[in-house]
Amino acid sequence: MRALRLGLCLLFPLSVSAASCALPTVQTDGWELSTPEASGFNSTTLCMTLTAIARGKDNIHSIIIERHGKLVAEMYRSGKDKSIARGLGVWPPFAPTIDFGPDTLHDARSIGKSVIDLLVGIEKQQGKIASLATPVLDYYPEHKDLRSPALDAINLEHLLTMSGGWKWDEGAQPNNEMRLFWKSDPVRYVLGRPIEAAPGAVWNYNGGGTLILADIVSRVAGKPWLDVANTELFAPLGITQWQWVTDLRGRPASFAGLRLRPRDMAKLGRLMLNHGRWNGRQVVAEDWIDASLTPRLSVGFKSPGDQPDEIHYGYQWWAGTAAWKDHRVAWNAAFGNGGQRIFIVPELDMTLVVTAGDYGSDEMGAKVNRLLHTVVATVAR
Template identity: 50%
Template sequence: MMPTGGWGRIRIAGRRLGWLLGALPLFAQAQGAPRARPALLEDGWQREDPAAAGFDEARLRGIVAEMMNGRTNFHGVVVERHGRLVAEAYRQGRDRTVNSLFSHLRSFGPEVRHDARSVGKSVIGLLVGIALAQGRLKRVDTPVLDFYPEFPELASPERRAITLEHLLGMSSGLAWHEGGEGPDDEHKLMWKWTPVYHPLSRPIAAVPGSVFNYNSGGALLAADILTRATGRPWTEYARTELFEPLGITDVEWVGDFLGRPMAYTGLRMRPRDMAKLGRLVLDHGRWQGRQIVPSAWIDASLKPRLRTGFDDTGYGYFWWTGAAAWHGRNLPWAAAFGNGGQRIFVLPELDLCVVITAGAYGELPVARQANVIFREIVTSVER
């Protein structure tokens, strides 16, 4: 877990009024009540009226109101377009961190961190691109076992065929069970004394690169490879090379049962900071004129390589892909997904980012409902 002091939990004085405004529904429900706008928090965001940003304001209002007033345990939504916040809404809901057994009622707002879970995988993917540009990593087709000479017993020809690229694309070919009933391989990572050994030592189940199989162990390995390649803890590398350049100062990586930060499921951050990651991707790795992630790496990360078998989605490098209907066309999107309904959607052709947070961990119908809400928001874009 990241330290509680210093950069990890900075609060800027004088933001209480902004929090109160942001905690209100995006559009007040009482007749004649004033409309709440996205909060101004001196965190790099400006805001824009929905109509000026090209939305059907009434339709967007209805979508967000239905989401925030519904029975599903959604906690927040942020809509951003052309570099400005258009909509932001939060409410109370039951929530729990990944290492907690019990949920608690929490009030969410623009300054409240939320579990992002596997959104952290997409962060690791961005860091790999930075490390490649810096020459810390040489090639994505480097065999994974080149980074682990301490495990010579694993160096079979079949296992040596697994590359860093296969980890990023969830196509390592390693046998891996994640999700569904009972204990799975992801949970085993949380208490293994040497967690990197667990995914590396799994049996070979498919030719690397041929089959999509969701594998959090691959994200753990990718983060560990970053540490080995850069000579710095991957959490520190994330802070200095990605988060600080974006002005993101309130981040936590929840630790496993031995206190080790979990790259594959432990990320916690503010939804409006999640939107900064989306804007970074939409601007081809640039933020406020500075190239943080190589543009070519963004393109490679968002390029679908394999079908996932989950609805009609594909997968790039730790980013999901799909398409949304808009004015008779199907426009490609990419997204960072996290268990429970956590989402960072980006739709490049509309220059649109939508962030969703929820507390429905392990509930597949809610995951699908979050995707439906995104598609509905897309239909509210008029131009």
């Protein structure tokens, strides 16, 4: 039987040792550890929440909670997983069951988009990107035949906020995102899409814009964006185990292919909460972090709950609010298909990471979004 890791609260009744429920494990990855009580949680309520998930039927694979820079809770489960690495988004007939643990890489999917945003910020702080108002086509003289007044108006900020105005659909297959895996020139494919809205006016989810942002990072850095990610972001954070899945042409899928350990996803959350600093080093400029997390455009739907909040989008990061005590607190998040999340709640100085395996499921997305509200409510002080 595959092991289910949830600390001692799965071995004894909750009334015996709620304090030991889902305690994080000691590793050499740079994380300090704490307990729910010391970190200001109601340990009994938090343990009940985690235990219900661990014993439930939802295909959630891991939950990591950190607060004030220390890991507070860590839970892993066995579950079926259809990794993008197994078929570039075309699912195999049977999903294998994986025994997830602290060192198991998990699909992060579109969380990679939020990472690409950080790479853009790194290049901008180095002076290699002068202005977000720069027209995208300025970086692509080889595609000058595509020029039009509408396309000339699309700039880098529009790519970051997914408001370029292109006709783009990432719904049922085959969709525009899936075509990015197969096109011989995916940049030209994105640039050549019909434009149906004024740039900056309407939010429309578009992984093609992220692909262009990653390509621009490569062009201004003078090396592959994957090398920038490794040397200038992951290495400073002590992230050594990671993968970026490639297509059949060997190109890393910037918009969907990232795979990370959940504990390392939490490092990205802590980096954002620390305004771009990690262990005293300014990895990403503070003003870029602030700009990325600033809500800019409504995405047109709300998160579930008794008091649903309208969700907005910043620079490849999502934003909303959750109820806490007598008011609402702001949250930001990196979202990934299937239930992948890095939630940060700046007012509570807290990160919640969730990984799951129901790719393409709106229901799973709603469940993990509700989980944020549940965990926020367990914070006592």
